[in-house]
Amino acid sequence: MAFDNKLPQKSTGLSDWYNKAVLRAELADYGPAKGTMIFRPYGYGVWELVQQELDAKIRARGVENAYFPLLIPESLLNKEKDHVEGFAPELAVVTIGGGEQLEEKLAVRPTSETIMYEAYARWIQSWRDLPVMINQWNNVVRWEKRTYLFLRTSEFLWQEGHTAHAEHKEAVDVQSWAMKTYEALYRQVFALPGYVGKKSEAEKFAGARQSLTYETLMPEGKALQSSTSHDLGQNFAKAFDIKYQDRGGKMQHVWQTSWGLSTRSLGGLIMAHGDDKGLRLPPKLAPIQVIIVPVKMEAALLDYCDRLEAVLRQVGCRVRVDTREDERLGFKINKWELKGVPLRIEIGQQEMESDKVTVARRDTGEKLPVLRSDVALAVPKLLDEIQAHLYHQAEQFLRENTHEAVDYHEFKRIMAGQKGFLRAFWCEDSVCEAKIKEETTATTRCLPLDSKPEKGVCVYCGKSAGHRWLFAQAY
Amino acid sequence: MAFDNKLPQKSTGLSDWYNKAVLRAELADYGPAKGTMIFRPYGYGVWELVQQELDAKIRARGVENAYFPLLIPESLLNKEKDHVEGFAPELAVVTIGGGEQLEEKLAVRPTSETIMYEAYARWIQSWRDLPVMINQWNNVVRWEKRTYLFLRTSEFLWQEGHTAHAEHKEAVDVQSWAMKTYEALYRQVFALPGYVGKKSEAEKFAGARQSLTYETLMPEGKALQSSTSHDLGQNFAKAFDIKYQDRGGKMQHVWQTSWGLSTRSLGGLIMAHGDDKGLRLPPKLAPIQVIIVPVKMEAALLDYCDRLEAVLRQVGCRVRVDTREDERLGFKINKWELKGVPLRIEIGQQEMESDKVTVARRDTGEKLPVLRSDVALAVPKLLDEIQAHLYHQAEQFLRENTHEAVDYHEFKRIMAGQKGFLRAFWCEDSVCEAKIKEETTATTRCLPLDSKPEKGVCVYCGKSAGHRWLFAQAY
Numbered sequence: 001m002a003f004d005n006k007l008p009q010k011s012t013g014l015s016d017w018y019n020k021a022v023l024r025a026e027l028a029d030y031g032p033a034k035g036t037m038i039f040r041p042y043g044y045g046v047w048e049l050v051q052q053e054l055d056a057k058i059r060a061r062g063v064e065n066a067y068f069p070l071l072i073p074e075s076l077l078n079k080e081k082d083h084v085e086g087f088a089p090e091l092a093v094v095t096i097g098g099g100e101q102l103e104e105k106l107a108v109r110p111t112s113e114t115i116m117y118e119a120y121a122r123w124i125q126s127w128r129d130l131p132v133m134i135n136q137w138n139n140v141v142r143w144e145k146r147t148y149l150f151l152r153t154s155e156f157l158w159q160e161g162h163t164a165h166a167e168h169k170e171a172v173d174v175q176s177w178a179m180k181t182y183e184a185l186y187r188q189v190f191a192l193p194g195y196v197g198k199k200s201e202a203e204k205f206a207g208a209r210q211s212l213t214y215e216t217l218m219p220e221g222k223a224l225q226s227s228t229s230h231d232l233g234q235n236f237a238k239a240f241d242i243k244y245q246d247r248g249g250k251m252q253h254v255w256q257t258s259w260g261l262s263t264r265s266l267g268g269l270i271m272a273h274g275d276d277k278g279l280r281l282p283p284k285l286a287p288i289q290v291i292i293v294p295v296k297m298e299a300a301l302l303d304y305c306d307r308l309e310a311v312l313r314q315v316g317c318r319v320r321v322d323t324r325e326d327e328r329l330g331f332k333i334n335k336w337e338l339k340g341v342p343l344r345i346e347i348g349q350q351e352m353e354s355d356k357v358t359v360a361r362r363d364t365g366e367k368l369p370v371l372r373s374d375v376a377l378a379v380p381k382l383l384d385e386i387q388a389h390l391y392h393q394a395e396q397f398l399r400e401n402t403h404e405a406v407d408y409h410e411f412k413r414i415m416a417g418q419k420g421f422l423r424a425f426w427c428e429d430s431v432c433e434a435k436i437k438e439e440t441t442a443t444t445r446c447l448p449l450d451s452k453p454e455k456g457v458c459v460y461c462g463k464s465a466g467h468r469w470l471f472a473q474a475y
Numbered sequence: 476m477a478f479d480n481k482l483p484q485k486s487t488g489l490s491d492w493y494n495k496a497v498l499r500a501e502l503a504d505y506g507p508a509k510g511t512m513i514f515r516p517y518g519y520g521v522w523e524l525v526q527q528e529l530d531a532k533i534r535a536r537g538v539e540n541a542y543f544p545l546l547i548p549e550s551l552l553n554k555e556k557d558h559v560e561g562f563a564p565e566l567a568v569v570t571i572g573g574g575e576q577l578e579e580k581l582a583v584r585p586t587s588e589t590i591m592y593e594a595y596a597r598w599i600q601s602w603r604d605l606p607v608m609i610n611q612w613n614n615v616v617r618w619e620k621r622t623y624l625f626l627r628t629s630e631f632l633w634q635e636g637h638t639a640h641a642e643h644k645e646a647v648d649v650q651s652w653a654m655k656t657y658e659a660l661y662r663q664v665f666a667l668p669g670y671v672g673k674k675s676e677a678e679k680f681a682g683a684r685q686s687l688t689y690e691t692l693m694p695e696g697k698a699l700q701s702s703t704s705h706d707l708g709q710n711f712a713k714a715f716d717i718k719y720q721d722r723g724g725k726m727q728h729v730w731q732t733s734w735g736l737s738t739r740s741l742g743g744l745i746m747a748h749g750d751d752k753g754l755r756l757p758p759k760l761a762p763i764q765v766i767i768v769p770v771k772m773e774a775a776l777l778d779y780c781d782r783l784e785a786v787l788r789q790v791g792c793r794v795r796v797d798t799r800e801d802e803r804l805g806f807k808i809n810k811w812e813l814k815g816v817p818l819r820i821e822i823g824q825q826e827m828e829s830d831k832v833t834v835a836r837r838d839t840g841e842k843l844p845v846l847r848s849d850v851a852l853a854v855p856k857l858l859d860e861i862q863a864h865l866y867h868q869a870e871q872f873l874r875e876n877t878h879e880a881v882d883y884h885e886f887k888r889i890m891a892g893q894k895g896f897l898r899a900f901w902c903e904d905s906v907c908e909a910k911i912k913e914e915t916t917a918t919t920r921c922l923p924l925d926s927k928p929e930k931g932v933c934v935y936c937g938k939s940a941g942h943r944w945l946f947a948q949a950y
Contacts, residue, residue: 029594031544032551033581034572038594041539041609048540064516065523069506070545070583070614070630071567076507092546093571094583097509097629098618099564106508108545108569108583119504119513128801134516139545139614143573154572155545326603 007338010276014220015148018271021278022149025339027270035144035154039263042339043150045287046266047157051137053189053284054159054261057181061174063133063161068115070139071106076114080239083113086206090142092154108141113207113232113258116162117240124254126245127166133174135161150267151224151475158262164242164254171231171255178229178259179212185261186226190269191282191391192216193398194226195421195470197446202430205258209233215445215470216268217398221419223445223472224268229259267475272397273390279340280363282390283383290319290379291341293332295348297325304352308345308375315376317383337362342386343379363389404468408459411471415440421472425465427458436460436471445470482813485751489695490623493746496753497624500814502745510619510629514738517814518625520762521741522632526612528664528759529634529736532656536649538608538636543590545614546581551589555714558588561681565617567629583616588682588707588733591637592715599729601720602641608649610636625742626699626950633737639717639729646706646730653704653734654687660736661701665744666757666866667691668873669701670896670945672921677905680733684708690920690945691743692873696894698920698947699743704734742950747872748865754815755838757865758858765794765854766816768807770823772800779827783820783850790851792858812837817861818854838864879943883934886946890915896947900940902933911935917946 007024010017022028027043030036039047055065071094078084087110094106109115120132137159144154161178165171179196186192194216204211208230216226236242237253246252273280283289290312294301305321312319322332329346336344344360351357356369359379363386370378401420405411414422426432426444436459437443447469458465482499485492497503502518505511514522530540546569553559567583570576584590595607612634619629636653640646654671661667669691679686683705691701711717712728721727748755758764765787769776780796787794797807804821811819819835826832831844834854838861845853876895880886889897901907901919911934912918922944933940 029597031546032548032590032593033544033546036544036546038544039542041541044541045539047542064520066516066519067514067522067614067632069508069511069513070616071506071508071511073507089574091571091573092569092581094567095570096566096568096580098566098620105571106567115507118507122504128799139542141545145573157542324603 007276007278010219010274014218014271017274017276019149021274021338022270025279027266027279028149030147030149033154035147037147037149037153037155039157042287043266046269046281046285047263049285049287050185050189050261050265051159054181054185055137057185058135058159058161061133061177061181063135063163065137066134067136067138068112068119070109072109072115074105074107076118077107079114080207080236082235083207087111087142092141092143109138110140110142111258111260112136112138112140112160113162113236114240117236117242117256120164120254121240121242124164124242124244127247130244130254131163131165131170133161133163135159148267148475150263150270156263158260160258160260163257164237165256166244166246166252166254168233168255171257175212175229175231175257175259178257179214179227182214182227182229182259182261186214186216186265187391189282189284190265191284191387191394192226192268192272193391193395195446195448197448197451197470199228199446200428200430200433200444200469202433203444205230207232207235209235212449213446215421215472216272217401217421217472218268218271218475219397221401221473223421223474224264225445225474226265226268227259227261230257232256232258272394274340277334278338280390281340281342283342283387286340286342287318288320288339288341289317289383290343290345291336292319292321293329293336293344293346294321294323295329295346297323301347301349301352305347308347308357311376312379315380317379342383361386405459411436411442411459412440415442415473419473421445421470423468424459424471425454425456425467426469427461427463427465428467429458429461429463432458432460441473442471443474445472445474482751482753485694485749489693489746492749492751494624496749496813497745500754502741502754503624505622505624508629510622512622512624512628512630514632517762518741521744521756521760522738524760524762525660525664525736525740526634529656529660530612532660533610533634533636536608536652536656538610538638540612541609542611542613543587543594545584547584547590549580549582551593552582554589555682555711557710558682562586562617567616567618584613585615585617586733586735587611587613587615587635588637588711589715592711592717592731595639595729596715596717599639599717599719602722605719605729606638606640606645608636608638610634623742623950625745626739631738633735635733635735638732639712640731641719641721641727641729643708643730646732650687650704650706650732650734653732654689654702657689657702657704657734657736661689661691662866664757664759665740666759666862666869667701667743667747668866668870670921670923672923672926672945674703674921675903675905675908675919675944677908678919680705682707682710684710687924688921690896690947691747692876692896692947693743693746693950694872696876696948698896698949699739700920700949701740701743702734702736705732707731707733747869749815752809753813755865756815756817758817758862761815761817762793763795763814763816764792764858765818765820766811767794767796768804768811768819768821769796769798770804770821772798776822776824776827780822783822783832786851787854790855792854817858836861880934886911886917886934887915890917890948894948896920896945898943899934899946900929900931900942901944901946902936902938902940903942904933904936904938907933907935911946916948918949920945920947920949
């Protein structure tokens with residue numbers, strides 16, 4: 001039990017703070033194999049809330065859930081050239097099955113394009129069979145040697161949506177809808193502002209025609225690619241021969257999209273909002289939104305707490321009473337602060353006898369007196385305020401850490417110092433992009449969708465450039 | 476599109492009927508690697524309903540969901556001797572990761588005891604940390620060369636619950652609660668009666684002290700082990716050194732349980748209830764409970780259908796209007812019968828102009844006139860009746876196919892003929908059990924929990940026996 005031990009300061013050692021906060025809040029633990037992690041109940045509970053929110057939005061668009069096999073024959077993976085080149089170095093490969101050496105090796109899915117599209121090719125015959133819109137919630141494996149809990153792990157959990165359409169326009173609509181859905185989820189539920197934009201040719205998904213991304217900013221000034229949505233064009237349709245007969249009787253290749261959001265998002269959530277005391281969970285993703293702590297384990301107090309709990313549960317709050325007998329009050333307060341529960345209500349003799357309770361906000365540290373008779377109204381309102389306040393703080397941070405660089409000298413200075421997002425003209429030549437990465441470790445994050453054409457010169461080569469791209473160092 | 480093609484007769488070729496029904500109803504499809512399958516949206520939708528029902532019951536018991544890694548180092552799997560012996564022949568093994576030969580091979584989890592208990596050993600220190608009660612919804616791999624959709628596949632989906640307790644009695648309580656939960660789920664939701672009992676030493680889970688099972692009966696007279704719940708005793712606690720300090724300061728090993736229900740259950744559901752026209756889904760597991768079929772695609776008709784749909788949705792029915800333009804009415808009727816939708820309402824000019832609609836029951840084939848004004852009351856009631864009727868039919872089948880065998884001659888005759896469950900005295904010597912299996916392919920399914928001690932002689936060896944066990948051939 002390590003709740004009494006202070007966390008390292010977040011501002012002076014982010015990764016040390018992060019690892020300890022995640023472990024001590026019992027969000028996650030390390031798995032025995034390299035690069036793997038355990039999602040403990042508290043951390044998995046956050047993911048279940050993400051799933052609830054996102055799954056409802058996906059279904060509302062008419063996308064259906066399904067499940068495809070984990071193990072992909074190598075020959076299938078090899079069908080789309082760019083795709084296999086992108087993923088081959090990261091594969092975990094099964095070579096033994098049922099005690100025998102396999103004739104064909106099986107990759108543990110790093111993503112499901114290939115195994116899904118082999119089936120799509122069989123299922124799609126006519127324009128009547130389109131669109132096909134399927135989503136999966138599953139686990140994928142991309143080999144990592146060093147674990148960074150949630151943020152970089154060999155196995156992670158995600159949803160991957162895969163659609164096939166008769167027209168390119170429909171596919172583009174779905175790609176855009178998916179990114180808008182992610183953006184709304186990040187802003188409204190994760191309380192994480194960010195930039196939406198398109199990826200460069202070098203940074204797009206392996207096999208895609210074009211990728212959209214949502215990029216958020218972490219405290220050290222590094223970007224986190226928080227979800228992506230791809231226009232696959234007809235690349236996979238041609239590789240997997242997914243054709244339909246159109247209304248005129250002609251055979252056509254379909255147009256496809258894929259889009260995903262993973263448990264990586266929880267890493268961003270924790271890192272962005274946390275403080276020196278631990279997590280600060282936005283109420284919409286807090287498995288426990290209100291913790292009621294009786295100062296003593298006495299029957300009358302516990303009874304009072306139970307009734308308070310019932311009142312809050314009735315108005316839809318996720319609330320719990322801490323009835324552990326073996327922890328001191330101070331220990332419990334630290335524990336719930338560490339775990340980032342948005343509101344804490346301590347109940348003692350005094351509270352029970354008065355008509356007020358004191359509600360402690362995790363985000364600001366404020367303690368607010370609330371009339372007992374107002375609790376059912378005041379608490380949900382406070383939760384909304386906390387959600388809004390965390391967003392506001394993150395937005396301010398993002399704004400203050402988005403810079404402009406007019407020349408490469410300034411570009412290098414910012415990337416060596418305060419970091420953050422950097423808007424700069426780039427000629428869109430991948431040679432400049434590679435040189436910038438080599439010299440500053442910053443990569444192109446995206447061309448924001450709302451960026452307007454401008455006249456400028458590439459920050460690296462000085463050739464003419466029509467847009468300012470966003471650069472950053474990234475996880 | 477094969478809905479016009481008749482299915483093979485269920486009674487004359489069960490497995491042929493089953494495979495074709497599953498494929499044509501679009502519940503599932505074959506995966507490219509041996510033994511794998513695809514859960515298509517309609518089949519996955521049934522699983523999601525099972526998950527909803529069961530997950531709520533698991534949470535209500537205080538068990539929390541979490542997620543542990545897919546890949547298990549071989550050294551961990553080897554720690555419990557019986558366990559590894561049981562699972563070694565079925566493993567899929569990763570030997571290559573990130574392009575390199577791995578130093579230690581990683582098994583794709585066949586079940587998660589070992590990887591979870593390695594963590595439990597770290598998390599559990601004191602009696603205060605107990606009980607630990609964790610459930611996972613995940614995928615597991617046990618190698619199979621031949622796929623039997625849902626029923627026998629290399630990869631399947633399931634939940635696995637794993638608890639650790641200070642006292643053996645608590646563990647036994649949880650083991651028993653889990654089996655009662657499964658039993659209630661099967662009877663009330665799957666509409667599948669069965670027998671609850673304990674497994675023999677030879678048939679129990681690899682590593683368990685004692686296993687409970689729920690056994691259902693399939694049309695050909697073969698038993699399906701439908702879920703199991705294990706008292707693990709201290710076997711894993713000793714192998715993984717999971718110890719806690721008790722209230723007196725003494726170190727003790729914990730007592731453990733594990734229990735699971737898998738997508739195999741869907742195979743039983745389809746096989747038990749289906750008929751020559753296809754599936755007959757019990758309403759509680761039907762992704763679509765009511766299908767409304769307009770006989771023509773005319774605006775007024777469609778509008779009427781939409782209003783009917785809204786009324787039924789309001790009373791909690793899962794309802795859909797079939798608006799496909801490219802299928803004839805007869806084709807649609809066959810399609811929804813094949814897919815096992817419990818109720819079908821066809822709407823034509825006549826229905827629209829009268830105050831009655833005709834509701835067709837999938838289970839009995841009856842067509843019932845229902846006053847338009849009564850629909851919101853009548854349809855939910857009909858769904859309940861169908862649920863009860865399917866259970867009743869399955870119960871009758873189970874009763875008629877549970878036999879007694881007084882001697883081995885009769886035992887063999889039944890197992891060579893009508894099959895089904897067979898109650899017979901057995902001396903509980905594993906030599907007799909093995910001989911019976913060798914000679915009749917029947918195995919001990921369980922000793923029913925409600926079986927009373929009796930005096931008899933072993934049906935095989937004639938030695939004295941105190942209980943009648945249930946035997947059957949099994950999937």
